[in-house]
Amino acid sequence: MTGENPALAARGVSKSFDGRSALKGVDFEVGPGEVVALIGPNGAGKTTLLSILAGIAEPDSGEVAGDGVAWVPQQAALYRRLSVQENLLLFARLQHDAGQTDENPSLMVKRMLDLTGLAERAADRVGTLSGGNQQRVNIAIGLMAGPSVLLLDEPSVGLDPAQRERLWGFVLDLVREGTAVAFSTHDIQEAERYAERIVAVAEGEGIFSGTADELRQAVEAGGARSEDLETSFLAFLRERGH
Amino acid sequence: MRWLVLKDLQILKRSPLQLTLLVVYPVVIALLVGFAMTGGQEQTKVALYSQIPASESLGLGGEEVDGSEIRNQLCGRVECIEADSASDAKKMVESGEATAAVIVPEDLGDKIRSLASLNPESPEIQIIVNGSDAVESQVTDDRVEAMLSEANLLLAKRLSEGAKDYLDLILKGGQFDLLGQKIEVLGLKKSEQILRQIEPKLPPGTDKEQLARAVRFAHLATDNLDLAGPLLTAITEPIKADKVEVGDEAPSLDTYAIGVTVAFALMFVTVLLVAGSLALEKEENAFTRLTAGLVGRGWIIFAKVGLGTIVGTGVALILLAGLGLFIGIEWGRAPFWLLAIVFGAAAFAAAGAALGAAAREVRAATLAAVMISVPVALLSLVPDDAVGPAIETAINLVSAVFPFRPALDAITGGLELSGPSQWLPLLHLTVLTLAYGALARLALRRF
Numbered sequence: 001m002t003g004e005n006p007a008l009a010a011r012g013v014s015k016s017f018d019g020r021s022a023l024k025g026v027d028f029e030v031g032p033g034e035v036v037a038l039i040g041p042n043g044a045g046k047t048t049l050l051s052i053l054a055g056i057a058e059p060d061s062g063e064v065a066g067d068g069v070a071w072v073p074q075q076a077a078l079y080r081r082l083s084v085q086e087n088l089l090l091f092a093r094l095q096h097d098a099g100q101t102d103e104n105p106s107l108m109v110k111r112m113l114d115l116t117g118l119a120e121r122a123a124d125r126v127g128t129l130s131g132g133n134q135q136r137v138n139i140a141i142g143l144m145a146g147p148s149v150l151l152l153d154e155p156s157v158g159l160d161p162a163q164r165e166r167l168w169g170f171v172l173d174l175v176r177e178g179t180a181v182a183f184s185t186h187d188i189q190e191a192e193r194y195a196e197r198i199v200a201v202a203e204g205e206g207i208f209s210g211t212a213d214e215l216r217q218a219v220e221a222g223g224a225r226s227e228d229l230e231t232s233f234l235a236f237l238r239e240r241g242h
Numbered sequence: 243m244r245w246l247v248l249k250d251l252q253i254l255k256r257s258p259l260q261l262t263l264l265v266v267y268p269v270v271i272a273l274l275v276g277f278a279m280t281g282g283q284e285q286t287k288v289a290l291y292s293q294i295p296a297s298e299s300l301g302l303g304g305e306e307v308d309g310s311e312i313r314n315q316l317c318g319r320v321e322c323i324e325a326d327s328a329s330d331a332k333k334m335v336e337s338g339e340a341t342a343a344v345i346v347p348e349d350l351g352d353k354i355r356s357l358a359s360l361n362p363e364s365p366e367i368q369i370i371v372n373g374s375d376a377v378e379s380q381v382t383d384d385r386v387e388a389m390l391s392e393a394n395l396l397l398a399k400r401l402s403e404g405a406k407d408y409l410d411l412i413l414k415g416g417q418f419d420l421l422g423q424k425i426e427v428l429g430l431k432k433s434e435q436i437l438r439q440i441e442p443k444l445p446p447g448t449d450k451e452q453l454a455r456a457v458r459f460a461h462l463a464t465d466n467l468d469l470a471g472p473l474l475t476a477i478t479e480p481i482k483a484d485k486v487e488v489g490d491e492a493p494s495l496d497t498y499a500i501g502v503t504v505a506f507a508l509m510f511v512t513v514l515l516v517a518g519s520l521a522l523e524k525e526e527n528a529f530t531r532l533t534a535g536l537v538g539r540g541w542i543i544f545a546k547v548g549l550g551t552i553v554g555t556g557v558a559l560i561l562l563a564g565l566g567l568f569i570g571i572e573w574g575r576a577p578f579w580l581l582a583i584v585f586g587a588a589a590f591a592a593a594g595a596a597l598g599a600a601a602r603e604v605r606a607a608t609l610a611a612v613m614i615s616v617p618v619a620l621l622s623l624v625p626d627d628a629v630g631p632a633i634e635t636a637i638n639l640v641s642a643v644f645p646f647r648p649a650l651d652a653i654t655g656g657l658e659l660s661g662p663s664q665w666l667p668l669l670h671l672t673v674l675t676l677a678y679g680a681l682a683r684l685a686l687r688r689f
Contacts, residue, residue, distance in 0.1 A: 056534050077531040079249065081256040086249070093245045094536040125256070141531070 007032045007180040008066030008149045013059045015048055022048045025062065026206040028199055030149060030180045035172075037195030038184040039233065041242070045204045046184040047074070050151050053182070070147035074154045076138040080127030084137055087126055088112050091141045100145040112140040116170065132163025136170060143174065150174065152183035156190060168194055188230040200233070202242040246537065246545035247552070250519055254553070268507050268557050272564025288320040289331040289340035289370075293348035328368075335370050343370040434460035496569050500562070501654035505586065506619060507561050509646055512554035512587050513615050516546050516594030517607035520682075524602050529689055539686045543595050543679055550591025551584060558583045572657060579656030582664060585671040586649030592678035593645060599685035615644070622647040645674050 009029035015022045023045045030036045038046050051057040053064060054071030078087050092105035092112075101108065113119040116136045126134060135155060142150060152171070156164045172194070175181055185191050191198050192212040200208035200215075208215060212229050219232040222239045254261060292313060313322070323340055325331035331343035345368035353365035410416075415429020428436075437457045444450060523529040523542070533539060562571060562579075594611060601607035622641040641647040652667035 054534060056530060071531075071534055073527055073530060075527045077527040079253060079526055079528060081253045082249065086252060090245055090249045091531075091536070094532070097245070098536050100535065 005032070006030060006066070007034075008053060008064075008069055008182070010049070010053055010059075010064045011062055013049065013052055013062035013064065015045075015052060015057065015060050021204050023052070023059070023201075024204040026201060026204070027209075028053065028182075028206070030182045032148065032180050033175055033178045034180050034197065035175055035195045036180075036182045036197045036199060037191030038182060038199050038201065039186070039188060039191050040184075040201040041237070042186075043203075044201045046201060047153055049201065050153050050182070050184055054151050066149055068146070068148035069151060070142035070145065070149070071151045072139050072142040072153065072155065074157060076126070076131075076134040078126045078134060078137055078141075081125060083123050083125055084118055084129070085109060085113070085122040087137060088140065088144075092144055095145050108144050112144060115143070116140045130163065131158045132160075132167055135159065135163075135167055139167075139171070143179075147179065149180045149182070152181065154184050154186070156185070156187065164190070188233050189228075192229045200236070202237055202240070207240055207242070208236065243537075243541050243545045243548065246542065247549050250545075250549045253519075253522075264511065264553065264557060265560065267511065268561035269564055271503060271507055272561050272567075287340045288317075288322055289325045289334040289343035290317065290322045290346070291325040291328050291331040291343065292346035294346055294351050332370055341371070344368070345370070430460050430463050497654055497658040500565055500569070500571070500657060501650050502623065503565065504558050504561055504583065504653050505646055505650040508554050508558050508583065508586050508649065509590050509615050509619055511557045512550040512590035513594040513597065513611045514608055515553055516550035516591045517598035517601065517611045518604050519549060520546050520595050520598030521601055521604045521607040524689060525604055539689075540683055543592075543599075543682045543686065546595045546598070546682075547588055547591040547675070547679060550594055551587040554587030554590060555580075555583050558587070575656060575659070578664060579653055582649070582652035582656040582668065585668050585675075586645060586652060589645035589649065589671040589674045589678070592675045592682065595682035596678045596685060599682045599689055602689060615646070618644040619646040622650065642670075643674070645671055648674070 006029035011027055012025045013023055013028070014025050026045070026049060028036075028038075028049060038049065040046050048057065050071065052059050053066070054069055055064070056071060079090070082090070088109040089105060092103075092108040095101050096103070096105050096108075103111075113122050116139075118133060118136060118140075121129065121133065126137060129137070139150070139152070139155070150171075155171070156167060159167060171181060183195070195212075197209065197211060198215060199206065208218065210218075215229065215236065216232045219235050219239070222235075254264075290313065320342075323334060325334060325343065328345050331340070331345060334340040335343045347367065350365050350367065411427050411429070413430050415427050415432050417424050417426055434457060437453065437460060441450070441453055441457065444453065520542075523532065529542075532542065537545075565571065566573075593615075597610050597614065598607045601610050618640055621637050622644070624637055648667040648670035652664050652671060655664035655667065
């Protein structure tokens, strides 16, 4: 856990869809400048938890506390027939009109183009960009209002290793500037490589929160052999009946 | 809201096909309808096969109607194509060379002449029409019917005039040509005069009573046959129609045609555009981001209805400008029809938003928009007296919940002073806009 002043915290969050329980009293928190990976099998409740943390979905029970939270959806939420600049300008204007920022929309766009390194592609339609560059624009929109917490839902899905490395270089620059980042992923190696802390969920329950080393230790303590983190995690899940 | 509309206009600009359609569609429709309305002078082609020799005279008591005169009457309203036989005429209709065929039988002349005899027969001609096209068939039926009515009228006049001559002969006397021999007919009036002159000169003992009876009969016959003449003249026009027309008939039809054209274009463009545009928000994954604290769902609906209203109105104006090249549009009434177009566009846009929100996928939304709007619009055009009461009620109910009919009424009312009142349709469109907007908002809850 992060300590006394988390940038974003959730306590006992539960959520059901049509009688099916998606989250069962999950706790979660991320501190300023911290990177937390949310891992778990498909249908574990990762996206639901991120949606609740972002304020897009309401929990059935539990509490969420945190300000300045930006959410970046798994698939690029962009208008493919608009250019990079037009997409950024649209969301800058909407955020400005919604009172999320006082910054001039045009200046905000320029700042984001510089930040993402896409100034040269500003006039290109988003649909013509690579998946990695689309994701950078996608994240840039989330960062426009200068959030203190950035929630990324499986940010590297569909990216090749080089694109993934560029994306994380971009995100880690934000972290160095104090932005807290929580991301969901299926890729255990990605979680180990970029996250300071890992939170594991399975079948709607929070089953682990700690570092990668702590996860390995938990596996070995149960008598299983710990090879790589993915193997350890699978053993951890089996041990708990998931 | 304005940024969303601006964004949608930018997207629209990026789709050359969509943009081209938005401009080309009203232009093409304007050209088609314009040419159809102004180029309607081409006559219906009718194949004619007459077995009566052109020179054969249909003498009716001294009045002559020959075969060529009947042909001229038949072909006055249509373009006649001479056929060599009845089967040739039939083939012309089947092939589409002629829209109808008229077969005049050889015995038509005899039967017409028999009308003036004591044993009248019913003259008949055969009409062949192509029933494969319901609309064209109906138009052809109307034209052939009008054509026959004129021919019948001519015959009736000649028959009555011939019969009247016979009556005059019996009444006033004169010469009658029978098998080449001139026969002198005394006539009832002269008979009466002669009888009256000789009555006082008759010697006593003569049966004066019998003679007096003959004189009374001749007098009564004269009086009654005097009335028969006007009666026969009356049958030349058996049914009289007192038709009163005010104003110019043609512009009303033009106005209705313009109204239907504009309402259809407005419906197509607006419903499809808005349904597709709203569904696109889902397909682009942007909806969740937009509603994550940036824009309320209600404002998204409002923006889409605004987009549809702006684009739909623009398309309708292009269409009207195009139609204005062919037919007269009252530009002085622009505020009225512009109001109708704006209200109609808003109602269609709200309906499109409801469809798009319900479909959640562009192709499904587009398909639903076409499949729902076109049949409902066509139903709205069915005349009330063309169907039974139950179907009429059903059609009226369906028409009332879709904006096409009120939009059509409002537009035609706006185009012409003598058109239907605008205010009720405008109120109707307002209610539909709000209702469909509410439905769209409801559907966005599970978008």
